[in-house]
Amino acid sequence: MAHLSLKNVGKTYGGSNQAAVAGVDIEIADGEFIVLVGPSGCGKSTLLRMVAGLETVTDGEIRIGDRVVNQLDPAERDIAMVFQNYALYPHMSVRDNMAYGLKNRKTPKAEIEARVAEAARMLELGPYLDRKPRALSGGQRQRVAMGRAIVRQPAAFLFDEPLSNLDAKLRVTMRMEIRRLQKRLGTTSLYVTHDQLEAMTLADRLVVLNGGRVEQIGAPLEVYRKPASTFVAAFIGSPAMSLLDARFENGQVMVDGHALAPVGNAPGPVTLGLRAEDLRITSTGVPMRVDYVEELGAHRIVHGAIGDQPVAVVDNGGAALAETVHVLVDPAKLHLFETSTGRRMDTRIQAEAVPAQ
């Protein structure tokens, strides 16, 4: 177990003049669960593979524990990796799959057996130890891949989208299981996913990546409540935060010519971010055209538009909706971003009670 530190880490592929990953600084405490999240092509897998040693590091420094590992072979880095397609050795039994790495490290036989038995018990793989991977279901294979990582007792676990090959239901169970195991073992973990729900539920801290750069680092709720940019705002949360062009007039933020909420003043146009659950359908407020409604049982999501800008609203009512409804928002829950840079602006917002209704 160890802390992990990435200092100004970057990667440029030969023959390309654009960096795939650039200037990544992350300090990961011992036992912390960090999730790297972002859309495909954002460099999250590349970053993970650089930590694993499967990609060379062209800039900066990666430390695992107290060692700089930039030049070390993957096998020398004291890490274990769980791959998206499990990457089990198809010709080896479950037992041998887990034991192989230990055998190569000249671990005593009795020790190997004990560790494999312990991992098998933890993951409920006992009855399958002598089977080949092809005789296992997807979930079981995933467990074996986890087991292979656990028996190594490494300084860090690296997960490369380990759940994306599983069906939705299994994904939720395995997600909880991974979290439970990690808490129990206390092993520092780096986890890559493009699924923001997985990221939110697993992480101690999230690292949101965009175009090879870190967009925001923070606890899941912090990232959710205070997204640092329009990119993070749109990426984290489901349904995605609605982003609208707005401007200020007389201390009011104006959308499509309607005053939405009193928040203060700022020059020039801004981008207004509205979470679907922060909006309420009322009899007064800004008129919104209703396009379609998603019934989710517990609530429904109303998709529509203010002017010609799309907006989503969570609604708990069951009544049929008119073609045009009115929406209101708590001014404290508005998100404002500079239109030019997309960065969050926090300063000028002053919360005021919303008028009743």
Place this chain on the structure above:
Amino acid sequence: MTDTPLRIIETERTLLARFREWWSGETANPVKRVQFDRPLTPWLFILPQMAVVVIFFYWPSVQAVTSSFYIEDPFGFGSTFVGLENYQDALNSSEYMSTAAFTAFFCITVTALALGLGLLLAVKADKVIRGAETYKTLLISVYAIAPPVAGLIGMMFFDMHMGPFTQIAGWFGYELKVGINYWDTAIALITISVWKQIPYNFIFFLSGLQSVPVSVREAALIDTKSGWRRFKDVTLPLLAPTAFFLLIINITYTMFDTFPIIDVIVKDKPANNPMTLVYKVYLDGFKGNDIGGSSAQSVILMVVVALLTVLQFRFLERRVHYG
């Protein structure tokens, strides 16, 4: 269980029913039912293939087996039934046995070298990134050379007066006399046969290597630092199906398909030169006009190769993991 008359009648009845079903194109299971209007249509479709197999395989085989029991007049005026005498003659002849011994040696050496070198080149080519296509094409192109041409090219290399290999051997003070010295000829035969077969093995090993999932290799990279271990424990077992297939193909190649190479090198040479059993079948039959003896030899060869293949499937294939 004894066959009571009743049971026999019953069996006949079911057989008859099955025949009728077959004739009318109907089977008990409607899913399996053949979708042809007339029962003869499917037979028409397989007729060309059947014709080829019968004319070029079964007919000659039957001919070989029958004529192996006869001694034929060299001028074709008649033949005498001699039972197993041809077989006895062949197996008791020291010449036949020494040819068989050489064939075994030749088979093992060529197969081992062709497989080994093919695998080595494939493993190395798999790592090449820049210019990989050119490299592969160069290696594979040898396969396009027809065996007699390969024999001729090889002959040029081993030529007693101007062959580069002869010259190289000369630098080390050795006079290479291909076509005259038994083992010198053997070396030339083996070299050319191996050279001809490497590209074939290379193609299969390379595609076998490329079908090993990248992530499995990466998992191995994390599990062990030693490249040799990764190859031995992970890559090689995953190549086993390819290697097993190639083993059978290579043995068949050394046994039969090296004929043109041997022919080019050994033909019209004066001395006692090495040859394989197949070439001896040809020599005795068509040069020596001993059709009966050569037929017996070819039947023996057929049985040996069939046995070899069965043995390989029985004992080796068990250890092969199919992904």
